[in-house]
Amino acid sequence: MSFWRLPILLSCLLLLASGAQAAPLDRAALVADLCGDAGQMGQAGTALLDVAANGSAEDRAWAAPLAGAVLARGLACDEESAVLAEAGLDALTRAPREPGDKARKPLASLKNRSVFQLADAALALRSASAVGAREAALKTLERKPSQIPDGLLEAAAASETDAGLREQIDALAQTAALNASDPAARIRALASIAENPSRRALTKVSALTSDPAYASNDDFRRAVDAASARIERGIAIGDALATLYNGLSFASILFMAAIGLAIIFGLMGVINLAQGELIMIGAYVTWLVQQGLRYAAPSLLDWYLVLAIPAAFLVTAAIGIAIEVSLLRHLYRRPLMSLLATWAVSLFLINLVRVVFGTQNLQFETPFYVSGGVPVIGDFIFTWNRMFAIAFAIVTLTLTWLVVRKTPLGLNIRAVTQNRDMAACIGIPTRRVDMMAFGLGSGLAGLAGLALSPIYSVNPQMGQNFIIDSFMVVVLGGVGTIAGTVVAALGIGQINVLIEPLWGAVAAKVIVLLMIIAFLQWRPEGLFAVKGRRK
C-alpha cells in the first residue's frame, strides 16, 4: 500500500492497458487530449504510459518527446493541432512548423504532472539512447513502483543492453511484484524491498499483516516479519545517522561562524559584533566571483565556490585589518567600548551593502556538488550542500590549526594570547600580531560566508543570525582555544538537533541557551579554560 496510490487512475490505467493491445494508437486523439482540459490531459498521460509499456516501437519513438514537452510547457497548442515548441516540429506529423499566433501552452496540474513524469520516465527507459538517461528514468520509476504499468519493466529488461542496468530493472520488477498472486514472487519482493529500508517501505510491508496470505501462509508471514524487522532496524540506524549528520552539519556551521571570533576574542578580548557582517561580505564576494566568472570564464562557473576561496578570504581579511587599524587599535584595554565600536561597524556594513546591492536575496548557481543528496539508509539522506559545509569546516579547522601551530604568525598569536606584556617584552610586535590575527579571524568569517552561501539565503541581514550562536560557541569553548571552539560547536549542534524533534525548534534554542548560561555560571571561563594567577 502506498500513499501515492491513486485508485481511480490505476483502474483507468488497467482498462486502457487491456484495450490498447486491441486497437492501434490514435495519435491525433492523443494530441487533442494533450491540449484538452485537466481530465483529458490525465487520460493522455495514462495513454502515453501505456504506449511505453505496450506500444509498438514506432509509437514509442513518436510518443517519446511528448511527455517531456508537456512537463516543460514546451507543447504549444493551436487550432490545427500542437507544436513541439523547442524543436519546431508538429506534434502529430513531426513536420517542421511554427505554432499559430494564439497558441496556448497547457500547464499540467499537479496530479497530471505526476502521471507525465512517470510516462516520460517509462518512455525514456525504453527508448533513450544514453545509458545514463535510462538509469535516471529508472530512478524516477523507482519512486512510484505501484504505478508502473504491467509489462513495462519486463519489456525494458528484455531489450536492455547494459547488464548492470538490467539487473536494476529486474530488482525493481521484483519489488513491484509485492502484490502479485504468486507467494514465492511476493516473498522475493519482500526481500528486495527490505534491501532499501525506509518508512514508506515499512508502511507497505506492515500493511501486509492484514493480507489473507499472512494468516494462511507461514512462509509468507515469516518473510513479512523478517522484512519489517530488517526495515525497522534500517530505519533506526538511518535515524541515528541522520541525527548525527544533522548535528554535525549544524555544528560545522556554528564552527565556521565562530572560529574567527574565537581567535580574535582570545587574542584581544574583543567581542567582534561585526563578525556576522564579515560572514555576509564573504558571501557577497563569493557572489561577485560567480558573476565575474559568468562573463569572463563561463566554463568554470560551476567551480566558483572553489575559485572564490582566496577572494573571500582576502577581501574580508582586508576589511578586518582596516577595522583593526582604524578603530580597535585605539580601544586597547577597553573591550566594552570596542564591543560598541564593532556594533557600529556592523550597522555600517549592513547598510552599506543594502545601499550598494539592494536588499534582495542574491542569486547563486547551484553546482552539482552542492545540490541534491543521496539516500543512504532508512530515511537518512546525505545532502551535498551540508556535506560541503562539513568538509569546508574540516578543511578550515585543519588550516587554522596549522597556521596557529606551525607558522611564526601562529606562534606569535599564541604568545600574545597567553601573556601580552611578556610577549611585548621579548620583542614580539604585538600591534602587528593583533592586526594580522584580526585579519585572520575576519578572513575565516569570509570563508564561513562562502561555505554558507549554498545553505542560507544571502542578503544584507544574513550576518545577524549568527551573532548570538557564535558568541555562545566561543564563550562555552573557552577563550581562544581552537579545541574548545570545536567541542562547543559539536556539543551545541548535537544537543540542538536532539531536542528539536521533541519540543520544537524554539524550545531547542531556548533550552540550549539556558544550558549554556547555566554552564557558564558553573565554569565562567568555559570548557577549556587556562587557569592562572590573578590577572
Next chain:
Amino acid sequence: MAMTALLVDGLSVRFGSFQAIDDLSLAIDYGEVRAVIGPNGAGKTTLLDVISGITRPKQGRVLFDGAHEIVGRSEAAIARAGIRRKFQKPSVFEGLSVRQHIAIGADVGFRSRLDTPALEDRVGEVLETVRLADKADALAGALSHGQKQWLEIGMVLASEPKVLMLDEPVAGLTDEETERTASLVRALKRPDRAIVVVEHDMDFVERIADRVTVLHEGRTLFEGSMDRVRADPAVVEVYLGR
C-alpha cells in the same frame, strides 16, 4: 613564645600543569616582620593570594590566630577577621579621593557615613602616618607611583589589621621613597601584629625583616635571619646559579 598569627600547613596550589606551591608549611608569629623572598615563580604572591582568599589551594590549610581555618572563606571574611594585604601592582580606586580610600579601609560597612568625627580622626591619623595629608582630596588616579603605594598601605593599615601583608611595597620607588617606606614598616611593627613582606630589594629586606623565608619552586628553601640567608649556599645557588 609569641603566639602564631598564621600557620600554613601542607599547602599545595597548581595552575594547570604548573605546581605553584608544593606542600609548603610556614609559621608567622605576632610581633615579627617576616620577609618572604625568592626568585620569580617561587610562589610568593600565590602564597599571599591563598592567605587572602583569592586563590583556593588544592590541599593544605591556613590557620589564623592559631585556631581559625581561613581556607575556603571569602576574601571579605578573611579581611574582616583582620588580615589585610597590599597588592604587588598598586591597586587603588582611580575614581575616588585619597580621603575616601582611607575611610573605606578604616570602616567596613555599606551604610555608615563618611564624616563621623571618630572616622575623621582615624583617617587624619592614617594620612599623617603615610604622609598623604596634603593630598587628602586628590583623586587617586592623579597620584604618583610612590604615593599610590603609600595610599594602598594606608588603606590596609586603616583598619588596624592583625596581619599585614605587603607585596613588593618598594618596587619602582626611588631610594628616598624606599627609605621612607622602610621606616614606615618598622613603625608599624607591634606585638599584636604580624607583618609579612614580599620583596626583591635585599637591602630593604635586611632593614625591616626580623626573619626571612626563602621560597623556591613552591617550597621553603631556607628560613632564618638575613645574615644567615646571605651565607646559605643553597640560596646563593638559587639566586645566582641561573
Next chain:
Amino acid sequence: MKRWTADWPFLGLVGLLVVVALAMALFAGTPFGLSRYLANAIGQLAAFAVLALSLDLIWGYLGILSLGHGLFFAVGGYVVAMYLLKHSFVVTGTVPDFLQFMGWKDFPFYWAGFDFFPYALLAAVVVTLLIAGVFGYVSFRSRVSGVYFAIITQALVYVAMLLMFRNDTGFGGNNGMTGFTVMFGWPMGTSGMITGLAVASLVVLAGVLVGCRWLVGSRFGALMLATRDDETRLRTLGYETLRLKLTVWCLSAVIAMIAGMLYVPQVGIINPRLLSPELSLEIAVWVAIGGRGHLVGAVIGALLVNAVKFWLSSAAPDVWPFILSGLIVLVVLVFPNGLIDLARLKLVRPMGPKRIAAEVGEAR
C-alpha cells in the same frame, strides 16, 4: 564626587526637566501647549532616559555592562500592558486580540488581579527582583564579569524574546499586546492623557536622576566606584562586593522596569521586539554616546539619540544608520567619555597615549 550643590550640569538638567514638565502641565490644552505628537515624543524620550540611567548606574558606576537590560524594560512594559488590557476589558469589555486568535475563552489564570494597578505594580517589582536577583546572584557569585557578563545577559534577553514569541505563553506572542483603551479610568489617546503621561515621565525622570545622584554621592556610591575600579582590592578590604553588586543590579533592574511602565502606555504597544538584543545594545550606545559614568551624560545621550532617530526615521530614513554608526565611532575615538566631554571642553587629541592611560579601569 563633587557636592551636589556644585554640580551645575546636574542641577541644570533637573531644573530643565521640572520646568518643561511644569510648562507642559500648565499650558496643556491652550494654544501655547505642545502638539500631541511632540508631547508624546517628549514623554517617550523621558522613558528612554530613565532606561539609560538604569544602565549607567551599573555600567558607569559599577563597571558591569548588561546587554540584556531590555529584559527588565520589557517586564515593566508587559506588566503595564497586562494592567491596561485587563482594565480596558473590565471597563469597556474589549477582548484582547490574542485571546481571540488563540481561541481562549478567558484570560490565563496568571492574569488574575492585573486590573488592579497596585497589584500589577507589585507584580512587576517582584518579577523584576526575582529575575534580577536570581540571575545576578548566581552570576556575581561565580564572578562572571566583563565581556562574559555582557554576552550572557545578551543571551538571556534573547532567550526571553524567543519565549515571548511563542503564542502559547499567554502574553500575546509575536503580536504582543495593543489596543489599550482606558488607563486609570480615563480614555487613552486624548490630549490630556498624552500630556499627563509625558509629564509623569518627566517627573519620574527627574526623580530617578535625583535619586541616582544621591546614591552615587553617598558612601555607597564611593564603594560602587571602588568596585568598578578594583573589585578584588575592595573585597580584600573586607567588603562583600557580591551584596553591593546585587543591590545595585536589582535597583537598576527596577529602574529599567519603571521605564518600561512609562514607555508602553505612551507607545501603545508591547511586543517581544523590546526584548531584541539590538535594543539592549542600543541602550548601551545611548549611554556611551552621552557619557558613561555621568548621570547627566546618560540622560543627554538617550534624549539626543532618540530625538534624532524619531526625526530622521521619517525625514531621511536612509541616512539614520550611517549617522548612528558615525556617532558611535566618533564618541569611541574622539570623546572617550561621551559627549559630556564636549560640555567640559575636554577635547583631546584622538589616539593620544595619555588619554589611554587616563582611561578608568574598564578592562577589569
Next chain:
Amino acid sequence: MVKISRRSLLQASGLAVAGLASPAILRSAQAQSGPVKLGCLFSSSGTMANLEGRLNYVVKMAADEINAKGGVNGRTIEVMVSDPASDWPLYAQTAKQMLQQEKAAALFGCWTSVSRKTVLPVVEQEKGLLYYPLHFEGDENSKNVVYVNSPPASSVLPAVDYLMSDDGVSAKRFFMLGSDYVWPRTINKQLKGYWKTKGITESAWKEEYVPFGFSNFQTLVNQIRAFADEGGGQPIVVLTVVGSSIPDFLREFANQGILATDIPVLGLDMVEADLEGLDTQKLVGHLNCWAYLQNAKGPANQTFLKNWADYVKANNVPFSGDVSIDPMVSAYDSVHLWAMAAQKAGSFDVPEVTKAFDGLTFDCPSGYKISMTGENNYVARGVFIGSVNDKQGFDVLWQSEGTPKPVPFSPYS
C-alpha cells in the same frame, strides 16, 4: 502667533527635541494648500526590507500616474516615505508622526500582522485611514483600515479545496509548518476547523511552528518525510513560514529529493521574490495562492508590468523591474482606490472618503474588476493558485471564476 510662541517655548527650554520640532512646524504650515500627502509605512531596512521596500516605489508610481492625470480634487499627491526599519513600535511612531504632524490623508503600509496591529490603535485614535496590502488572518474589521487583500476564507480555503479535490491532488493529510505568530496560527486554526467540518480527523494533520528567521530546516523536513511515509493518503505541506525562512525551507526540501509530485507545498506567503536565488528546477509544481500572479493574463497586467519596468529603470529603483508580486499590485490598487474614493467624495476627510467606498470598482492588473461595498472595508479580489515553474516564477494553475465576496470573520474558528 501660535507658531512663534511654540518655538520660543522650545528655545527657552532648550529641549533636545527642538531639532525635531522646528521642521515639522514649518511643514505643517502649508498643510492646507499644497499637495495632499500620502504616507508609506514600509521598511527599507531590517528583516522585512527585501519585501516591503519595493512597495514604497509602487505607491510612488501609482501617485505619479494619478498626478499625470491631474491629481485628485485639483491637488497633486505627494508621497512621504519612511523607514520603520522592521521595528514594530517604530511603525506606530511613524504613523503617529505622519498623521499628527504631516496630516497625511491616508497611509499605505505594513506587511506583517504585527506591524498592522501596532499601527491599528494609532489610525483609530487619529481617525486616519490605513490601506493594508497583504493577505492576512482576517478576524478584524476596523473602519480605519482598508483590507485590500483577501482574508483566508476567500483565498486560502479555495486553494486548499482545490488541492483536496480530484482535480488537485486529492490531498488527505496535511503538515502545517509556520512561523510562530498570529497569521500562521490563525490560518491553521481556521483550516483545522474547516477540515473538521469535512469529516477529516485530527490524526490527518500535524502542526509545527518555528521562530522568525529560522533557517535550519533539516530536522523538520525529515519530520515531513516521516509524516508522509506513514501512509493514509496524499500528504501536502501547508507552509506559513515567512521571510527568509521560505527560501531556506524550499532549498532543504529540494535537497532532500522531495518533488512537488511527492509532497506538494502550498506556500501561503510564497511570492516570486522568495524564489530569487533558488534553483527552481527541483521545485517545479509547488503552489502558492494570491489575489494576483505575475503571469495573470490581460492587458491591465501587461500595462502594469511595463510601467513598473519603466519606472524601475527611470528612477533607479533598487529592486528588480522584472518581478511583480501580489502586495505590489495590492499597494498599487490601494492608491487608485483611495484616489477614486476621494474624488467621489470631493474631499480628503476620512469619514467622507470612507462613505464613498460603496460601489467603487477598479481594473486590477490581475485582470479582475475588484470592488468594494459599503458593508465593510474589504476589497473583493480574484483568487489565483500558482505553480512554481523553472523560471523562478509562478504559472497560473487555477483561478476563480469571479471575485468571491470577502468574509472578514471566518466561520471555522
